[in-house]
Amino acid sequence: MNNITLIGMPGVGKSTIGVVLAKVLGYQFLDSDLLIQKQENRRLWQIIEEEGYEGFQNVENRVNASIEAENTVIATGGSVVYCEEAMKHLKSVGTVVYLKLSLNSLAKRLGNLKGRGVLLREGQTLESLYEERTPLYEKYADIVVDQEGKDLEASLELLLETLKEKAK
Template sequence: MKNIVLIGMPGCGKSTVGVILAKIMGFHFIDADLLIQEREGKLLTEILEDDGPEAFNQIENEVNLQIGGSNTVVATGGSVVYGKEAMEHYRETAIVVYLQLPFDEIECRLGDITERGISMKEGQTLRTIYEERIPLYEQYGHLKIDTLGLDIKDAAQKIKETVKLSMPSS
């Protein structure tokens, strides 16, 4: 089966739900943010601080372009949608699932965004990032899953069922 790639805002549960989804589907799990940190030898916050958001987005694009295989759940960083090449790669080789949450819930979950390692230009706020990225998540997602009010296990189960329904019968 194709990979399942999770996209969405920071705090929407991509990594947390992704681990459970991989377990209930018998898939491997990859956290793209961890691959970025491993490649660069520093934390996301350090990359953003040292190199800036544009360089970070280029690194993120390169790392995500290299993720292939099958039967893997990939949790991406929230800014992956700025990498057109990576997103086109995922649209061709995987089922891209947009985990949707309203702004208020994202804001509540994230708290202090400066500690999170979020790719943002000077002067941007969480609200402006949210408004900028939502159209990109909707553009690149094959499927959109509203996870508001769902716990981790229920969100993973909903994704699994939705993905299975979207797959052509063999």
């Protein structure tokens, strides 16, 4: 399978870069957060509110593990790396790309985390979330694209170059 799955922290640009990448490659684009909302007929924050932290992870794991696509750029929710079954599936159907950005840059980009449907445990901060997730992103990534100091165009160019190198 030749899908490209984008993983990384909320606000790193998975959906934004994903749409443009799909256009450049002539691929389809799939946002797994939107797929979750469609299948559940609820917004992400409603699922988190109604099902709790673990309930949301179960939904996220089930939906992402069931994605059947070809020639598709898949933008995932930032918490998908907690879902082992989903990550194994996504790795089996394509290349997993970790879009990396520093905590400082993310903090500047992000507003209200809960309003974005970000999965936070009670008392968890952006910093503790970043420290918890970074090793998981690195574990599952086939490719890491460091976006620090880059705009959309420069990030996209670096991603395309990296994908080309990997394909050789």
